[in-house]
Amino acid sequence: MTTDVRSRKSAGSGAFDAPYATPDESLAAQLIADSAQSDAADKRIDARATRLIEGIRAHAGGLGGVEDFLHAYSLSTKEGLALMVLAEALLRVPDAVTTDRLIEDKLKAGDWTSPDLKSNALLVSASAWTLGMTVRIIQPGETPDSILESLAKRLGVPAVRSATRQAMRLLGSHFVLGQTIEEALDRADRNGGLRYSFDMLGEGARTAADAERYLSAYAAAIDAIGKAAGDDALPNRPGISVKLSALHPRYEAVSRGRVLAEIVPRVLALARKARDHDLNFTIDAEEADRLELSLEVIAAVVADTSLRGWEGFGLAVQAYQKRAGAVIDWLAELAKARQRRFMVRLVKGAYWDTEIKRAQERGLGDYPVFTRKPMTDLNYLQCTRKLLAARPRLYPQFATHNALTVASVIEDAGGAGAYGAGAYGAKGYEFQRLHGMGEVLYETLSAELPDAACRIYAPVGGYRDLLAYLVRRLLENGANSSFVAVAADPTVPISTILRRPRAWIGEAKQARHPKIPLPHHLYGAGRRNSAGVEFGDAKSLEALVNDVRGADVPTLATPILNGIALSGTERPLRSPIDGNIIGQVREANPVMASAAMAAAQTGFAVWSTTPVATRARCLERAADLFEKQRARLIALTQHEGGKTLDDALAEVRETVDFCRYYAAQARESFAPTALPGATGESNTLRYRGRGVFVCISPWNFPLAIFCGQIAAALAAGNTVVAKPAEQTPLIAAAAVRLLHEAGVPSAALHLVPGDGTIGAALVADARVAGVAFTGSTEVARLINRALAAKDSAVVPLIAETGGINAMIVDATALPEQVTDDVITSSPGEMPAAMMLRCRAAVHE
Numbered sequence: 100m101t102t103d104v105r106s107r108k109s110a111g112s113g114a115f116d117a118p119y120a121t122p123d124e125s126l127a128a129q130l131i132a133d134s135a136q137s138d139a140a141d142k143r144i145d146a147r148a149t150r151l152i153e154g155i156r157a158h159a160g161g162l163g164g165v166e167d168f169l170h171a172y173s174l175s176t177k178e179g180l181a182l183m184v185l186a187e188a189l190l191r192v193p194d195a196v197t198t199d200r201l202i203e204d205k206l207k208a209g210d211w212t213s214p215d216l217k218s219n220a221l222l223v224s225a226s227a228w229t230l231g232m233t234v235r236i237i238q239p240g241e242t243p244d245s246i247l248e249s250l251a252k253r254l255g256v257p258a259v260r261s262a263t264r265q266a267m268r269l270l271g272s273h274f275v276l277g278q279t280i281e282e283a284l285d286r287a288d289r290n291g292g293l294r295y296s297f298d299m300l301g302e303g304a305r306t307a308a309d310a311e312r313y314l315s316a317y318a319a320a321i322d323a324i325g326k327a328a329g330d331d332a333l334p335n336r337p338g339i340s341v342k343l344s345a346l347h348p349r350y351e352a353v354s355r356g357r358v359l360a361e362i363v364p365r366v367l368a369l370a371r372k373a374r375d376h377d378l379n380f381t382i383d384a385e386e387a388d389r390l391e392l393s394l395e396v397i398a399a400v401v402a403d404t405s406l407r408g409w410e411g412f413g414l415a416v417q418a419y420q421k422r423a424g425a426v427i428d429w430l431a432e433l434a435k436a437r438q439r440r441f442m443v444r445l446v447k448g449a450y451w452d453t454e455i456k457r458a459q460e461r462g463l464g465d466y467p468v469f470t471r472k473p474m475t476d477l478n479y480l481q482c483t484r485k486l487l488a489a490r491p492r493l494y495p496q497f498a499t500h501n502a503l504t505v506a507s508v509i510e511d512a513g514g515a516g517a518y519g520a521g522a523y524g525a526k527g528y529e530f531q532r533l534h535g536m537g538e539v540l541y542e543t544l545s546a547e548l549p550d551a552a553c554r555i556y557a558p559v560g561g562y563r564d565l566l567a568y569l570v571r572r573l574l575e576n577g578a579n580s581s582f583v584a585v586a587a588d589p590t591v592p593i594s595t596i597l598r599r600p601r602a603w604i605g606e607a608k609q610a611r612h613p614k615i616p617l618p619h620h621l622y623g624a625g626r627r628n629s630a631g632v633e634f635g636d637a638k639s640l641e642a643l644v645n646d647v648r649g650a651d652v653p654t655l656a657t658p659i660l661n662g663i664a665l666s667g668t669e670r671p672l673r674s675p676i677d678g679n680i681i682g683q684v685r686e687a688n689p690v691m692a693s694a695a696m697a698a699a700q701t702g703f704a705v706w707s708t709t710p711v712a713t714r715a716r717c718l719e720r721a722a723d724l725f726e727k728q729r730a731r732l733i734a735l736t737q738h739e740g741g742k743t744l745d746d747a748l749a750e751v752r753e754t755v756d757f758c759r760y761y762a763a764q765a766r767e768s769f770a771p772t773a774l775p776g777a778t779g780e781s782n783t784l785r786y787r788g789r790g791v792f793v794c795i796s797p798w799n800f801p802l803a804i805f806c807g808q809i810a811a812a813l814a815a816g817n818t819v820v821a822k823p824a825e826q827t828p829l830i831a832a833a834a835v836r837l838l839h840e841a842g843v844p845s846a847a848l849h850l851v852p853g854d855g856t857i858g859a860a861l862v863a864d865a866r867v868a869g870v871a872f873t874g875s876t877e878v879a880r881l882i883n884r885a886l887a888a889k890d891s892a893v894v895p896l897i898a899e900t901g902g903i904n905a906m907i908v909d910a911t912a913l914p915e916q917v918t919d920d921v922i923t924s925s926p927g928e929m930p931a932a933m934m935l936r937c938r939a940a941v942h943e
């Protein structure tokens with residue numbers, strides 16, 4: 100992966116550089132102050148929103164579709180979800196006979212308890228489940244299988260079978276207007292007079308072929324929509340919504356240079372087509388880490404003079420993002436600079452769960468989205484005002500299914516946006532809703548404001564591309580914070596629904612959700628999460644890349660005994676990238692290996708009796724030092740280990756996490772406890788170190804596994820002789836120096852670079868009390884045999900060996916998810932392995 104951080108000004112407009120994740124409190128005060136309304140305005144909003152909610156509640160089945168389905172089968176959201184998971188998987192089965200057989204197979208009463216069925220895990224791996232549904236709806240340990248099992252027991256198999264079929268029909272038709280654009284246009288035509296924005300299902304292209312397929316689908320759809328568009332003028336013309344992630348397999352910030360070079364011409368070609376038909380062409384909003392890149396793409400596209408005079412170009416802005424207001428300001432400036440008009444869809448945002456999880460997983464300083472829903476609502480109101488004030492340069496499109504939001508927009512706008520003449524002027528705007536949602540809300544609205552303009556966002560496509568979209572809709576329907584869920588629930592009083600976001604928030608200092616810790620505090624007080632870098636934040640990425648480029652990378656590795664660098668047989672080290680010489684290693688000989696074992700044994704007396712808290716502090720200081728020297732370690736890992744930037748960063752973070760994790764484990768597990776009948780302080784120790792551990796690590800995680808093995812052994816009170824992989828001694832030597840600097844006594848940790856013969860000599864040494872090895876199964880077997888041949892007490896071997904697993908993927912799996920799970924995000928170290936090392940490194 101090449102990292103391109105060339106100046107972002109090159110797109111031809113002012114770069115968008117709002118802070119990625121401003122603290123919530125500092126935004127809240129302004130948002131609360133700006134949201135004040137007069138009493139009269141508040142009363143009008145209350146009255147209108149009440150009428151709309153009453154309209155929704157009066158309608159049989161409330162919200163229609165999904166809610167009706169869940170009620171009809173007395174399903175809680177979680178059961179409905181489990182059925183949807185099954186139904187969605189079934190939609191991808193190519194033929195009806197297999198579909199039927201699968202349903203029968205899944206619902207056969209006896210089979211629910213069959214261990215074979217349970218372990219077959221067809222549903223457990225279903226993407227919908229893993230894509231974030233767990234956050235609010237599902238309890239830990241629950242699986243679609245287990246929920247369906249209890250459902251079948253409760254309702255009986257025939258009812259569940261029929262619900263499954265209905266769920267399939269519902270998924271197929273409720274959220275999708277047509278499987279082809281022709282079918283969708285036909286259905287839209289029958290709804291006469293409504294504005295549509297067609298969305299070709301498909302996003303997150305994983306291959307160039309996917310991107311080509313989506314590009315052709317968009318192009319063909321634009322032509323078809325254009326031909327059927329009639330003679331009205333914008334904004335009363337249909338449109339298309341485009342996801343940039345569908346148009347490029349590497350639509351990510353680290354690939355910025357390539358993305359801009361390749362995607363801009365594609366978007367431009369589509370935009371020109373839309374211009375030819377004078378359509379509304381909207382770039383959908385996706386994940387927060389893609390925002391800056393998408394604005395760059397947009398700036399580059401609209402700079403093209405061929406689009407001059409066309410007023411249909413637009414984009415979606417997400418109010419749950421803290422940067423939403425800044426995006427609108429940036430856009431208004433761009434419209435002015437380019438003498439253009441843009442259509443701007445204001446949404447609250449559909450990826451909230453993903454954003455929270457990503458920020459946590461990436462160890463960011465703060466979240467790019469708000470953590471309390473009323474903050475999102477407050478921000479939506481402020482963005483509403485910004486958009487209304489920016490007319491006619493910006494044409495606001497308020498996309499919401501929330502009656503209170505609709506009433507607030509109408510109040511701020513001084514009335515509804517009209518369909519008729521002048522709709523595009525200083526007073527124009529429209530509402531938007533999704534196909535399959537919000538029908539009753541907007542029917543009720545148009546009964547009292549017949550001219551209120553509303554556009555329907557209508558997904559089009561085959562079931563194979565439905566899932567990602569569907570997951571967002573299910574979340575929206577199922578989340579208990581969501582308006583559609585509370586509006587459908589008659590036990591929630593209307594007065595509660597009408598409570599204003601500023602009243603929910605109260606004071607600015609309460610802007611954050613008290614149960615959503617900052618990413619750094621994810622693991623509680625006992626262990627800090629390692630700090631990451633958001634590549635989608637160009638400023639952070641640039642700073643990191645500059646630091647890495649400027650880092651001073653060591654070029655010599657030597658054996659280190661008692662902290663002293665020794666000489667040895669010198670061997671050149673070659674870059675795995677281009678084969679150039681990058682440094683030298685002085686390799687240890689068997690005599691040095693033996694000396695290292697002797698030194699470690701001497702060191703054991705002191706280190707093993709060092710209080711646990713002190714040992715843990717050393718590891719925590721090491722973690723801090725690794726973080727401080729992140730740029731140098733990344734540079735080194737790239738240089739010697741051939742890692743890409745994101746892999747190298749992940750490697751440093753994993754190292755930091757290992758140190759803190761083992762420190763926390765040591766504090767928890769090795770704290771002195773009074774043993775029955777024991778006297779004296781040493782007798783209160785339940786665990787103690789075994790002696791000298793030999794740690795042998797591989798080249799593929801040259802820093803993380805190297806340090807993980809050492810940290811586990813040290814935490815448990817052992818001393819260590821470490822032998823790194825032949826390919827990566829520079830990294831190992833730097834890590835040992837940092838561990839010493841952090842306070843690990845030089846007598847407790849020694850480094851002996853060398854090849855397999857040195858490893859074998861260490862393992863064969865009579866003083867070895869344990870071996871931690873990560874590498875091939877073949878070598879692990881050799882070590883095992885060598886240890887077994889000893890006359891002394893049994894020496895534990897903690898081996899994590901490689902293996903090749905076969906995977907069978909059937910037609911019900913979503914290929915994109917399989918790719919993500921298996922290939923792109925293959926896990927490094929699993930917590931279980933961490934525990935194993937820690938436990939096995941002690942005497943009980």
Ligand SMILES: Cc1cc2nc3c(=O)[nH]c(=O)nc-3n(C[C@H](O)[C@H](O)[C@H](O)COP(=O)(O)OP(=O)(O)OC[C@H]3O[C@@H](n4cnc5c(N)ncnc54)[C@H](O)[C@@H]3O)c2cc1C
Pocket residue numbers: 382383384385415417419444446447448449450451452468469470471472473474475498499500501504531532533555556575580581582583612
């Ligand atoms: C026409 C149309 C087009 C759309 N296009 C896009 C698009 O391009 N990109 C996109 O992302 N979405 C898009 N959406 C989806 C849209 O984001 C959701 O439909 C919308 O968020 C629902 O808002 P609401 O006002 O109807 O519901 P409400 O229930 O009032 O609000 C739901 C919002 O609150 C947020 N929320 C929930 N809990 C919290 C919390 N604890 N902290 C902070 N926020 C929270 C949710 O994430 C969601 O954004 C589109 C929707 C429509 C109708």
